[in-house]
Every structure is written in structure tokens, then in C-alpha cells.
Amino acid sequence: MQRVYYKQNRIKQLRAFCYAAQSRSMSRAAQQMFLSQPSISLLVQSLEKELGSRLFERHGPRIALTNEGRNLLELALPLVEGFESLPEAFRERCNNLVTGNLNIAAGESTTLYLLPGFVNRFSQLYPHIPVTLHNASGVDGLALLRSGTADFAVGPILQIPEDILFTPLFSYEPVLITPLGHPLADRERVTLRDILPYPLIMPPRQMSTRGVIDIVFQQHNLDYTLKMEAGGWEVIKRYVEMGLGISIVTSICLTGGEKLARISLRTYFPGRSYGLIQRRGKVNSPAARKFIELMGPDRVTEAGAAGPRGRAPGRPRRDLAARPRTSL
Template identity: 55%
Template sequence: MSAKVPASPRFAYKGDRLKPLRAFCQTARLGSISRAAEALFLSQPAVTLQLQALEREFGARLLERSGRRISLTREGQELYELARPLVEGLDGLDGAFRERVRGLDAGELNVAAGSSTILYLLPKIVEAFRATHPEVRLTLHNVTGAGGLDLLRSDAVDLAVGSMLDVPADLSYEPVYRFEPMLITPRNHPLAQKAELELQDLSPYGLILPPQRLTTYRLVDLVFQQNRVPYTVALEVGGWEVIKQYVAMGLGISIVTSICLTEADRERLATRSLARYFPSRSYGVVVRKGKYLSPHARAFTELIRPALFEREDYYANGQSER
């Protein structure tokens, strides 16, 4: 008969590795085996056996006695830094889980959106949502571009509402409505009275545009370049409300999306559709693929469509105020 190969040492505690690691972390934190045993409701010999077994497994001395206090060796310090977040995370798992479940029921909803979406599109949606879900804490995160995508991917927000031109493969975008590109001028501007508006008619007048890093500026530049029409930028400034104010003051003209045009703008601005030259902008809901939407998130998205349709007739189909 062939000789038996000696079996590798087996330690019973390996069946539950959390116990010796918890004993080790408590001893390191309290500096005493007896105090650690008291905190864990164990006997001091039981904690000592767990610590000894842990040192045998790792093949290193983890603790050393300094007077009446126990301190960590260099190897013990390394293990403590690795083990502590694991032990604390597992010990706090029940409470964290209950908090998450309570959040699903009691309600917390995080929505990412740009300034124009928050200002022009979401007010009635938020109002309706608050009326039907007063117990839900709603947070609107004012972000644009990559910032909103980062929040979605890290699950810092449940969903995003806004406009997207290029949709990454890991996200899902459901466009709900499209807003026309509009020329805005002062009411007494020559372009406001022109019967047929051509793109080259805009060349003599300085444009007021958002910053170059934003999609609107790049889109305007692309359309003028493709049509070989020269243009000038009189002023570059952020915020549709600021742009509309400066146009009303006669400082230039601008090209905006009709989402930002309100009833109050009828009195100070003339608007002309530029759908012949510029694409419309879609607005809708963006979510991370595979993400489970809470009932609150689904309820919020269901409110978007009727709220948008209330704006359908105002500046749609090339309507203009002259």
C-alpha cells in the first residue's frame, strides 16, 4: 500500500472566517483581549484561540504585548486595514439593507437634469409629482453633459431628464417630445418682418450664443459651415434667460430651442422657426440599462408626457410672433 499524503492543516474557524477577523479587529481597536472578549460576549480563551489560529493561517505575528496593552505588528496593521472595512460592512449589512428598503417605501427620488430642463420643463411635472407623492423626498441635480452621465452610471441618481444627441451603449434614452429651433429677435427687428427667411439673412447681425463647450454653439457653427454662410458672434453668455434678455435689449439675435420660450416672451421677442436649417431637439428620459426603477421613479416618468403636450401648440409648426 502506498503511503498516505499528509493532509493540509485544517482549522475549524475557516468555516466562519468573520468570527476571527471580528475578534482581531476588536482586539486591535480596544488594545486588549479581555475587553475584546467582553465586547463580543465571548470568553477570553475563545478570543485568544481565534487570534492564534489567524496568525497560523497567515504565517505572521499579528499582535504583540506592550506592557498591559496589546498593539499591532507591522503585518497586523496591514491586515487590520484590509479586514476592518469588511467586518464593519458585514456587521452593518442588516441596518444598511433595512435603510435601503425603507428608502424604497418611504421614498427618495434623485433626478439629474440641465438648467433649461429644470427651469422650463420640470416645474409642472414636479408640482404634479409632489401633489401625488408628498412623502417622497425629491432631489433635482443640476448637471449637464458628462456630469449627468457619471451620476447615472454610479447610481447617484435614478434617472435623468433632458436632451441627448449621442446615446452611449450602456444607457437607454426614450425621447418624449421634440422642440423646434427658433430665431429670436427684438420685436421691431428687420428679420421679424421678413416674409421668407433664409439662413444668409442672419449674416449681417451678431449672434448671442451659449459658451462654445455646449452643444448649441457647436450645432450653430456646424449648420452655418455646412451651408457656407458666414456669421459673427456678438456675445457669448450662458443661460437662456440671460440670452433672451440681451436679445430683447437689442444687443443681438439668437438661435434657441423652443423649450425656453414662454408666454411672457411674446411681449418682448419676435420668434421665427429655423426648422428648415436646424434639427429639432428631443427631450426625454435617460436611465442606465439594467437599472431597476422604483415605483416613485416610474411615476415621475409617467408624468412627463402629459406635461409636455401642454406646450405643444405654442411654438410648434413654425409659429412666430412678429
């Protein structure tokens, strides 16, 4: 008769299952749990046997979650993460102290313009907690989130996958920037046609912002003059300040210290929402919860149960949109 393994060791079964599901490999799950591959295989099999469901489809060396497996992962992941963060949560409750470390995934503009104030405040409040900013946006940022390397991500998001929760926090508007004294500098409003006589300094073509600008001009059957391409908002602002051209940027990069005139182009270009990007159902570490609290005091709830929006002081405008907007 076949032996029944791992009786009454549900959390171990679930850890093995979650690690295997996340890494799509029993061997890697074994490394994470400091066990051998057969042990993980047996743990998963015992779980399948007890639940009476196949959790993985096995194709030789490849494993993939079944529908039942995906359902179980949604249920099990918060339990496993909650179990693993128990010591930190316990210390926090006993001593009212936040411990651990904080990993945030964010793109360059978010790291440069949006996060510094929050990171500074966090470091003052919790100087003993090391903060790591992972320079990763888009799919790279999501990968860090899914692997658990990042506690959460901050930034805009183009399409929101099913397993991801996006909470918009700040919105930024498209802005025309010109050197001081430029013929357009004193205008309250400008049309796309007004821009045409002046050459533009633009981000490279692969940047999403550039794509949007090109599309909008095309939609109006207009052709702008390209003066130069430059990577990075700081570089573009510098060259506009020098009088080499004008540019269209997202207001996130304007800190107020620039010697530039700025005119809103909201009429023509979409705004951009920056917000909190979390994995659905993830239990945040105490440190992550505290940072999210700083970004929006009413957002301390776990992913999947975000509360109502508030308004915070400071330069970035709180996003007033009720629904997550797919930004461009």
C-alpha cells in the first residue's frame, strides 16, 4: 500500500506548491525550501491527493498550473506569505516597531521625481530599514513583483494584468516647455499648429511618450519639426533651457526649479496616472504597509481591498479618476 506523506503539514505542502507555481519548477522550489527535488514532488503530490485535484500539468521537464492550481494559488499565496511574515508582524505588534527591509520597483522618472520625498520621509521615520529601489518598469517591474523580489511597484501602467492591482495616486499632465523669453512662453494656451514653426527636442522613438506625441500630431494631419532626440527628461529640459528647441514632456519631470515656461497641452494629449502596483492578494510586509501609508494614508488596506482616495499636500496632483486608467 502506498504511504501517505506529509500528514498534518499543510503549510509545508502549500509552501512547496506556491514556490513551484511561482518559479514554474519543482527543482527551484526545492532550492528555496532547502529540500531535495523529490521531496517537493512528494509534497505537491500529497496535496493533489488530499484535494483530489491535479494542480500541475506535467510535460516532461515542464510544469504548468492547471485551472484548479491557479485557484489554489490565489487562496494559498496570502496564507504562505502571511505565515512567513509572521515574525515581523509579531515584532511589530509587540514592540510597535517596523522591521525588515523594503524593495520597490520603479522606472527612472518615478524614482527620480516621485519617490524621493516619500523615501526621504520613510528613512527618517524608519532609519533602520534598508530601502532598495529596483530600476525596473513595465514587464521587468511586474516580473520583480511576481517573483516577490519587490514588495510593490510604483509608476504608470499600460495594461493591467489579471493578477495585478493598480491604484492610481497621482496624475500628471502633458506640458509644452519652452525657454524663457520664447515667443510661446507667455501664452496661456497654444494649439498644435502654434507649435509647428518651432523645432522640437524629443525623447527617442521607442519611448511611449514619443509614440503618443507622434500619434496625436498624425491624427491632426500635422508634421512637427524634429530638432534633436535626447534620452531622459533632465537632458531634454537642459537643452530647452539652452534655447536649442522646445519640447513636450509629462509634468512629473518639472520640479519648479527649471528656467522654463510651461504651457498645458491637456486639450491634445492624455494625462498620465502614476500609482501603486501590487500583486493581487499579496500580504504586505509591515515596512511595505508603512510606505504605502505615507504615499496615501487611506491605502493601508491589503491589495485587493483599496479604500477610498484622499488628497495629499505637495506638488503631485492626487488622481481624481475613480477607475484605474490605462495610461499611454
